[in-house]
Amino acid sequence: MPVVFDEVVEKVNDAAREVEADKGASPVLVAVVREFQSKLAKAERKADDGVPAHDSVMELEQAGDSAKAAAEADAGLSGPARDSVLAAHLAICQLKAGA
Numbered sequence: 001m002p003v004v005f006d007e008v009v010e011k012v013n014d015a016a017r018e019v020e021a022d023k024g025a026s027p028v029l030v031a032v033v034r035e036f037q038s039k040l041a042k043a044e045r046k047a048d049d050g051v052p053a054h055d056s057v058m059e060l061e062q063a064g065d066s067a068k069a070a071a072e073a074d075a076g077l078s079g080p081a082r083d084s085v086l087a088a089h090l091a092i093c094q095l096k097a098g099a
Contacts, residue, residue, distance in 0.1 A: 004050075005050055007095075008092050009044065011092075013037065014087070015036070015081075015087070018084040019085065022078050022081040024078055025076065026076060033067050035066070039059050039062075040063075042059070052095075057096050061093065064088060
């Protein structure tokens with residue numbers, strides 16, 4: 001079943017909530033996840049009938065790559081927060097791939 005943009009929105013917002021609430025999350029990770037969420041908001045504004053533009057998906061994927069790398073490098077991050085960032089990254093990758 002293909003990943004729809006709504007799933008990406010849900011996963012990115014979940015990741016942002018988890019990271020913001022995690023006392024062990026580094027300020028760098030928090031900033032990177034906020035940027036991921038900012039790119040999501042931009043993609044939502046540019047979406048046409050719920051379908052994000054190609055350029056928006058590419059920007060969102062790049063922000064997701066950064067968030068994934070930051071989450072994996074953050075030793076103080078809890079498992080659930082890390083998992084939520086990885087799930088958001090996977091969702092945007094699947095959307096891009098049309099999976």
